[in-house]
Amino acid sequence: MIGTGISVNSITARRRRHPLARLAVVALALGLLGGGYAAAAPSDSTADAAVASGKADDVAEGKSLFVAHCASCHGLNAEGTSMAPPLVGVGAASVDFQVSSGRMPAADPAAQVPRKPLAEWVTPEAINQLAAYVQSLGGGPTRPTADMVDPSKGDPAKGGELFRANCIQCHNFVGAGGGLTYGKYAPNLNPATPEQIYEAMITGPQAMPVFNDSIITPEQKRDMIAYITQVRGQTDPGGFGLGRIGPVTEGLVAWIAGISFMSLAAIWITAKKRKRTSK
Template identity: 75%
Template sequence: MTRITAWRRHPLARYAVLIFALALVGMVYAAFVQAGKPADAALAAGKVDDVAEGKSLFVQHCSSCHGMNAEGTATGPTLVGVGAAAVDFQMSTGRMPAADPGAQAPRKPLAKWVTPQAISQIGAYVQSLGGGPQVPGKEQVDPAGGDAGKGGELFRANCIQCHNWAGAGGALTRGKYAPDLNQASPTQIYEAMITGPQAMPVFNDTTITPEEKQSMIAYITQVREQKDPGGFGLGRIGPVTEGLVAWIAGLSALALAAIWITAKKRQKS
């Protein structure tokens, strides 16, 4: 008892107890986290083969820009930590693999080897490198589960500055642009919000909740189906284009009318 009492009175004893308590709490927390949430979606689902196949495809088609281990190069950024959602968005829209380095990768038809299975496998490999946003489930992107009215409010508050009220897109600086959303699927819209491709900011779940994202998807898809009551929508680009067309069409009509009236007067004289 004397030795134990003496040790307890030692000046460093309190620090040793504190370090031991912190280590114990850390181990218990890590055990609960690992039990409740898988570290990697692909491995947790038992799709180890997808990761291996994905790495093989990545080396063949992506490593020239992103590096052999996705560490990034001078022509392509690192993909460690971007998640499977970023891979699915970039590849399913045809932006990757990129044809030419430029200010922004455009949407284009998919290459022959880019299949849903190949995209899933490369996504599983990238996800295994450092986690990141995962591909959303079908229930998360179903427009029927969202409130289009609330989604419209959120879209006008956060997105119309770049994408226009109807998602028609618009020009940005340095050769970049906000793309037209009419071709984007609900999954691609959700993935764009959680990954922030190109010049787009990231809208994580603390900024816009998953339910709010679903409502925004409901609004975007609903607007596509709306008809233009005034006639030709002119691509729904906005009042500047509408005003320009009105001026050109109006002035042209007035000029033609003036020419016609003048010609009639000359014939009578």
């Protein structure tokens, strides 16, 4: 009652004791609070959408692309179905990661959706439009700028330490990937573009956890991208890299090439000319 201000003075004590008075007061208080919040709260989603797309046209184009290629699983309004999750709030970064790597549209709802060659309609422009549409639905992580993922601006040594501390448990020392439980796996990082690596970290696709900016700063992410791209691009100084995965392929080579070669050599050294028995 105290918080409702002037209205209290203008009504009589009898009316104040009316059974509906309490309800009316609560309704009034809620109305004021809600209205005040609506007026004062920052309009996040619309601001993000504007940043991501720039144009309202893109959102409309994106929606039609979405309806044509995505809606059968994710629902007509990206509300999700039993087959696929809702896309409200996943952000433009997620759209770019999934679509530009060929993972979405998915061919088959298996344990994990693999990277695959892009469909013909998937152009950078189409990805922009789709991303703008999904961003307009509920915000979410936006795509990094070219500067944020430029490997030449990162420190590969620092990135390597972060990479070893955070990524190689699943993705392996050299980003060769690895198996996970229930048919899931950490993919090989070699085909991933710097932008996709960044987006994967901020969106946490499939089995991957999210590494947001408070865990790993954008500069550190760029350092990691610098390490990943520098190491995967280097020529193996020791000869054929054997997949760079260490002792498994090395052991196979030692046995298949080494022991086979030595056995053949032994057979050759001890071979005798057979005496011809006939004639």
